[in-house]
Amino acid sequence: MPRTESSTPTVRDVAQLAGVSPGTVSKALNGRGQLREETRQRVQDAADKLGFHPNQLAKSLIEGRTYTVGVLTTASFGRFTMPLMTGIEDSLGAGKVSTLFCDSRGDPLRERHYLQELLSRRVDGLVVTGRKPDPRHSLGRLPIPVVYALTQSEDDGDLSMTYDDRQGAELATNHLIAVGRKRIAYVSGPTRHLSTRLRQQGTEDALEAAGMKLDPRDVLLGEWSEAWGRTAAGILIRQAEPIPVDGIFCGSDQIARGVADGLREAGVDVPRQVAIVGFDNWDVMVQGSRPPLTTIDPNLTMLGQLAANRLLNAIDGGELGSGHILRPCDLVLRQSSMSS
Amino acid sequence: MPRTESSTPTVRDVAQLAGVSPGTVSKALNGRGQLREETRQRVQDAADKLGFHPNQLAKSLIEGRTYTVGVLTTASFGRFTMPLMTGIEDSLGAGKVSTLFCDSRGDPLRERHYLQELLSRRVDGLVVTGRKPDPRHSLGRLPIPVVYALTQSEDDGDLSMTYDDRQGAELATNHLIAVGRKRIAYVSGPTRHLSTRLRQQGTEDALEAAGMKLDPRDVLLGEWSEAWGRTAAGILIRQAEPIPVDGIFCGSDQIARGVADGLREAGVDVPRQVAIVGFDNWDVMVQGSRPPLTTIDPNLTMLGQLAANRLLNAIDGGELGSGHILRPCDLVLRQSSMSS
Structure with missing residues (x-):
C-alpha cells in the first residue's frame, strides 16, 4: 500500500477531536496562555493521534x-x-x-x-x-x-x-626529537599549497629550538599520495647506506603509509631504524598502515x-x-x- | 570590521528606493501583474542594490x-x-x-x-x-x-x-571466468551481514551458470578490513603449493587490497597467478592497492x-x-x- 497521503491534519482537525476551539489548540501546543493541565493533555493526545505538527513556517514568520x-x-x-x-x-x-x-x-x-x-x-x-x-x-x-x-x-x-598547520608540524617534530631522532626528514605535498609550506615552517621551527636543522636534501615535496610516499622512501634510502635519516614527518597519512611500505620493503625497520609521523588521523590510513601510524589529529x-x-x-x-x-x-x- | 548587520532590507526599503508602492515591488519581483519593463527593471535594480531577497517563508505558507x-x-x-x-x-x-x-x-x-x-x-x-x-x-x-x-x-x-549486491557479485565472478580463471575463491565480511550472503549467492549463481562450483574451502568470511584480507590470503596460500585458486572475488576493496598485499608478499603474482576483483570502487583503496583493483561500482x-x-x-x-x-x-x- 503506497504511503503518500494528500491531506495534512490541521489545527481545526485537532480542535474538533479534542472538543476545544482552534485558539485553545494553539495555546496548548505552544505552551502559552492559562489552560487546565487536563485540557492541555487532551489537545496533545488529539495532536499525537492525528499526527499533527505545529507549522514551524508560521512561527518563523512571526x-x-x-x-x-x-x-x-x-x-x-x-x-x-x-x-x-x-x-x-x-x-x-x-x-x-x-x-x-x-x-x-x-x-x-x-x-x-x-x-x-x-x-x-x-x-x-x-x-x-x-x-x-x-x-x-x-x-x-x-x-x-x-x-x-x-x-x-x-x-x-x-x-x-x-x-593550526604549523603547530601540528611542531608537535610531530618535537615528538620525533623526544624519541631520540637525530636527523629528521620532511616528506609532503606540492609546494604551491600553503599547508605544505606552513608544515615545513613548523618542522624547521621545532628543529631550530632543539639546536637541529632541516637538511635541504631531506625535504621531499611531491603529491598527496601513497605512491609519492613510496617514491620518497626510495630517494631517502639511496642517499647513503644505511639510510641517513632516523625520523620522517609526513604531510599526510597517505604519504606516511607509502613511506612505511617503501621502507619496510627495502628492509628498513620502522620504527627501530626510522620513526614516522603522519598528518590527518584518517582511520583507514593509520590503521591500514604497517605499522599503524603515529599522526597529527587536526580535530x-x-x-x-x-x-x-x-x-x-x-x-x-x-x-x-x-x-x-x-x-x-x-x-x-x-x-x-x-x-x- | 565585523560583518554582521542587524537590519535586513524590506519590501518597503526597495519601494522607497525605486519610487514605487510596496505592491508594485511584490508584482515586479514575483513576475506577476502588468508592469512596464522599465518599472520592473527599476525595482530589480533597487532590490539588487539593497541586497533584498524575497521572503521564501511567506511564499511557502501561501x-x-x-x-x-x-x-x-x-x-x-x-x-x-x-x-x-x-x-x-x-x-x-x-x-x-x-x-x-x-x-x-x-x-x-x-x-x-x-x-x-x-x-x-x-x-x-x-x-x-x-x-x-x-x-x-x-x-x-x-x-x-x-x-x-x-x-x-x-x-x-x-x-x-x-x-543489487547479487548482480554485482555475478558481474565480478563472470569477469574472473571470462579471463580464464578455473577455481575462484570468495573472501568477504561477516556472515551475519545480508550483503555478505547476497554476494556469496551471486558468486555461486555465476559459477553454476558456467558449470563450475564454489569449493567450501574457498569461502573465507571474516571482517571488512585490510588485515582480514592479508590473513585470508595466508589461509589460501597454505592450502597447497602452489596456491590452488587462480581468482578471488572480495566483498570489499579494503579486503581486496589486503589480499593483494598478502599474495604479493608471499611471492604470488597478481594478476598472472591470481586475479582479484574488489567491491565498492573506493578511490583511495583501488588506487592505493598494488596492483590497482578491478572492482564493482555500486553507483x-x-x-x-x-x-x-x-x-x-x-x-x-x-x-x-x-x-x-x-x-x-x-x-x-x-x-x-x-x-x-
Whole structure:
C-alpha cells in the first residue's frame, strides 16, 4: 500500500477531536496562555493521534528567525568536510536548529546561486566550509552572521576558524626529537599549497629550538599520495647506506603509509631504524598502515562544534568577532614512532 | 570590521528606493501583474542594490510547499552516504529545492526527534538513508512522500532503492571466468551481514551458470578490513603449493587490497597467478592497492539522483510507487584482474 497521503491534519482537525476551539489548540501546543493541565493533555493526545505538527513556517514568520543555519561547502562531501559537518550537527542538533547544506563544488556561479537561495530562505546564519589550500574570497557583507570554518577568508573582517598547520608540524617534530631522532626528514605535498609550506615552517621551527636543522636534501615535496610516499622512501634510502635519516614527518597519512611500505620493503625497520609521523588521523590510513601510524589529529569535529557555537552565539545577539582563529592539533601515538 | 548587520532590507526599503508602492515591488519581483519593463527593471535594480531577497517563508505558507526535502541518515556522514548525498544534491539543486540534513547516528530517539522536526518544518518529502546490512524499520505512514535509499524498509508498502549486491557479485565472478580463471575463491565480511550472503549467492549463481562450483574451502568470511584480507590470503596460500585458486572475488576493496598485499608478499603474482576483483570502487583503496583493483561500482551517486527524482515526481503529484527497486552495479577494470 503506497504511503503518500494528500491531506495534512490541521489545527481545526485537532480542535474538533479534542472538543476545544482552534485558539485553545494553539495555546496548548505552544505552551502559552492559562489552560487546565487536563485540557492541555487532551489537545496533545488529539495532536499525537492525528499526527499533527505545529507549522514551524508560521512561527518563523512571526519570530523573525527560522532556526535554520546554512552550510555552504566548496569541497563536495569530502572526507575532510564530513567530520566538520558532524561537529556542526553536534552543536546545532542539541538546540533544535536545522542545517541546510549546499555544495557549490568549487563553482563560483553555483555558490552565488546557493547563497541567494539560503538568504531567501532566511537562514539565521551561515557556515562556509571547504578544504582549500589557500585563503578564499569573502562573501562580503551579509545581513546574517557568517563563520568560515576549515577555510580562511582573505578578508580579516570575516571570522575564520582553521586548524593550526604549523603547530601540528611542531608537535610531530618535537615528538620525533623526544624519541631520540637525530636527523629528521620532511616528506609532503606540492609546494604551491600553503599547508605544505606552513608544515615545513613548523618542522624547521621545532628543529631550530632543539639546536637541529632541516637538511635541504631531506625535504621531499611531491603529491598527496601513497605512491609519492613510496617514491620518497626510495630517494631517502639511496642517499647513503644505511639510510641517513632516523625520523620522517609526513604531510599526510597517505604519504606516511607509502613511506612505511617503501621502507619496510627495502628492509628498513620502522620504527627501530626510522620513526614516522603522519598528518590527518584518517582511520583507514593509520590503521591500514604497517605499522599503524603515529599522526597529527587536526580535530575537525571539534572545529565544526566550535564554529557552530560561535555562530549560534552571534545569532542570539552576541558578538561574532572577526579575524583568523587557529585551533591546535593533537598528537596521536601509535607504533610507527614507538619502539616497543 | 565585523560583518554582521542587524537590519535586513524590506519590501518597503526597495519601494522607497525605486519610487514605487510596496505592491508594485511584490508584482515586479514575483513576475506577476502588468508592469512596464522599465518599472520592473527599476525595482530589480533597487532590490539588487539593497541586497533584498524575497521572503521564501511567506511564499511557502501561501503555496503550501517549502521546496525543501529532508534527508534523514542513520549512518553519520560516512563514505557510503556521501556520494549518495552528492547524487541527491544533483537532482534537487537543479530544481531549486534545498535539502535539510539530519543524522540520527543510529539512535532511534534521535531519529524520532528529527522526524518531528522535519515534519514541523513542512518539508515536501523525505529521503531516508544509511548503510545498513539488513532491512530497517519503516517510518510508517507520513503525510509526505518518503523514499528509502541505500537502505531497505522492512515494509513493502514503502519505496526502497538499493544497489543489487547479487548482480554485482555475478558481474565480478563472470569477469574472473571470462579471463580464464578455473577455481575462484570468495573472501568477504561477516556472515551475519545480508550483503555478505547476497554476494556469496551471486558468486555461486555465476559459477553454476558456467558449470563450475564454489569449493567450501574457498569461502573465507571474516571482517571488512585490510588485515582480514592479508590473513585470508595466508589461509589460501597454505592450502597447497602452489596456491590452488587462480581468482578471488572480495566483498570489499579494503579486503581486496589486503589480499593483494598478502599474495604479493608471499611471492604470488597478481594478476598472472591470481586475479582479484574488489567491491565498492573506493578511490583511495583501488588506487592505493598494488596492483590497482578491478572492482564493482555500486553507483551510489546515480542511486541518489534516482531516489531524489522519484521523490520530486511524487511531490509534484506523480505516483511514488512502492516495493524494493534494485539498481545494477558496474564492473570497473584495472590491473588486478588483467594481465598486460
